[in-house]
Amino acid sequence: MKPRILGKSKPVPDTPSPSVSTPSSTIPSPPPQSIQCPICNIPMSSLIKLNNHIDSQHLNQRQSIPRNHYIKSNKCHKCNNSSITNCCICGLTFCSNHINRGKVNSLLEFDKNGIWCDCCIDCINKLPNIISPINNLTDEFKELRNKRLINESLKNLLLDRRLDKVFNWMLNNVINEESFINFEKSLVNWNNQGNCQCCLNTFTWLNRRHHCRICGESVCGDLQKGCSMIVPLGMLFELLIVDKDISIQERDRIRNLLKKDKFGLRICKECKRRVLNKKVFLLDKQQFDDEMVKFFNIWKLISKKLESEDLSFIKDDLENKLYVNYFNKLDKLIKDIDLFINKGNCKNDEIRILTNLKNVIIKFIKINLPILRKSQNVKLEKERQKLQNIINDRPKLSKRELREKRDKLIVLNEQKFLVTEMYETFKKQRRFDDLKTLDINLEDIEKEINQLNLELGDETFTI
C-alpha cells in the first residue's frame, strides 16, 4: 500500500461551483456580473457594499409599510398548514408554499420602486399587470454559468494535458538533472506578476515567490500554508498511471528510475484540486479494490476448503495441522482487514464492506472452531488411551533386568560425559579428523540411552 498522497481526497465534481452562491429565494437575484440595488437600481461593486447601501438607504422605508391590517393566526389561510407569515397586502397568514415576494410601496400597492415584502400568491395573481414581481433571470444565469463552466473545463483540460506531458516525458526520456530542469521549464510560462493565487498574500523576501509547474502561477512555497508543495516524481508517477494503460515491465522500469525521489514538481493547491484529486481518488479506489479482492479471495478459498472437510473427525496429525493452519489463516485475515481499516484511508462505505466481510469470517470461525476443538479432544483422548495400552502391555522387567538396565544407563551417561569432554579437548587440539569419530560415538551412545529409556519407561528411577 502506498501512502495516501496529498491529503485526504473527496470525490471531485467535474463541474466546479461558481464562485458566487446561487440565489436562494424564488426570485433570483441578478447574476454576479451586474450587482445593483434591487430597490433603486444603482449598480454596486460588491455584495458587501450592497448590504451597506440597503441598510443605510432603504431601511426606513420598511417602516413606512403599514402593518395594522395584519391578522393574527397560526394557520395558513389556504391550506391550514401552520404559519405565521402575513401577506403585507391582504394581511392574512400563509405558509411558505403560498407566499411569495413582491415589491410594495407604502400604499400597499405593487410598485417597481417599492421594497420587497411577503405577498400571498393570491394577491400577486390578482394584480398581475401592474408589475410582475417575478423577474425571471434563470436563462440568463444559466447561460453565464455555462460559459463559466466551459471555461473551467477548458482550463482543467489544459492542466490535464500538461500532466500527460509530464507522464510522457517520464516514459520517454533519460531522467537526469539537466533534462529534468529543461523539461520543467518547458511545460508552461511562469507568471511573475501578482500575489499568491491561493492565499492572495504579497511576496516578500521572507515569503518568496514560487511557481506552480502545472499552471505557471505564482504561489507561496511554505508547506504550512499549503499553497503549493513539491510532489516527488515517483509519487506523481503512481498517480498518473491510474487511468493509463501501461505494461508492468514499463511501469517497473520507471518506478526503478524514480525510486530515489531525486526530482519533484511544485504543484499548487488549485491545480491539485482541479486535476490531481481526481487521480488520488482513482488510486485510492483502485488500491481498495485490489485489497478487497485479495481479502475476499483468501476468504473464499479457505472457507470453501474448510466446508469441504469434515471437521468433526480428525484422521491424523497432518490433517489436524492442516485444519489448524486454515483457522490461523482466517485469524490472520481478520487482523489484516482490521489493519487495513485502521490505516484510516478507507471511506465509510469501504469500511462498511470490510466490516461486513470481517463479521462473516468471525461468525464462520465461531461456528466451526468449536467443532474442530471437540474432535481434537477426541483425538487426544484416543491417543492417550493407546499410549496407556502400550504401557500396560509392556512386559514387566524382572528385578535383575531392571537393575542391569539401570546400571547400563548410568554407565552410558558416564561415557557420554567422558566422550563429550574428549571432544572438547580434541577441538582445542584441532584434531579435526578424530572429532568425527567421537561425534559418531556420541550419536551411538545417545541412541542406546534413548533405547534404554524407552525400555525402562517410567521405571527409570523407581525402585
Next chain:
Amino acid sequence: MNRQRSKQSQFKIVLLGESAVGKSSVVQRFVKNSFDEYRESTIGAAFLTQSIHLSKNDILSSGDNDNSITTDTIDDDGITVKFEIWDTAGQERYRSLASMYYRNANAAIIVYDITQLESLDKAKYWIKELQRQANKDTIIILTGNKLDLNDERKISIDDVNEFTSIYNLLNFEVSAKTGENVNQLFKDIAIKLVIKNLKSNNNLNTTNKHSNTINLNQNTNNTTNDQNCAC
C-alpha cells in the same frame, strides 16, 4: 586411484579383556612408548590414535600375501596406517559398553595376563561374544601380556594355541613393561588389514574392468585435483 587410496588407511581397533591385564599399558606403550608401574583403572572407554608406516616390502613379504598383491599394486613409498583405538575398561560394571565399540571394529585385541589363569577365562568369554555379535570381518587377536613376568607364568603358549587354532585366531605374547613384541603386534595387524583391503579393492577393480561403465570416480578425482587450493 587404487594407489592413492592405499597410501593412507585408517582402521578401528578395540581392546577387550579382564581388568588389570594391562590393556591400557599396551596401548600406552604403542602410542607413547612409555610405561607406568602404577596406573589407574580405565573408566568407560578411552580413545587414542596412532599411525605407523608400512614399507612396500613389509606388505609384499608378509605371510598373508598369497601373490595376488603384486609390486605395482603398492606405492613405492609404502603405506601409512592410522589406528583409531578404543581402550575399554575391564571392570565388570563397564561390560555393557563394549558392544558399542567392537560392533564395527576392524580388529579386536583380546588381552589376558599370562600370570593370571582367570584372565584367560575372561578372554575366552570375549572371543565367544565376538563370534556371536561382532562383524564377521573383524580380526580377533588373542594377546597374552606381562611376558616379562615369565617366571610367574600360569598360562603356557600351548594352552592358548590349542584354543586359537579352533577359532582360527592370531596369537601374540607381549610385554607392555619392556615393550617386547608390542610394535610387532600392531604392525602385524596393520599388514593384515591392508592386505585384506587391497584384496577387496582388487576384486572391485576386476569387476570394473569387465563392465563397460565409465569410471566416474576417475573423472571426479581429476577435477578435484584441478580445484585444489594452493594453501
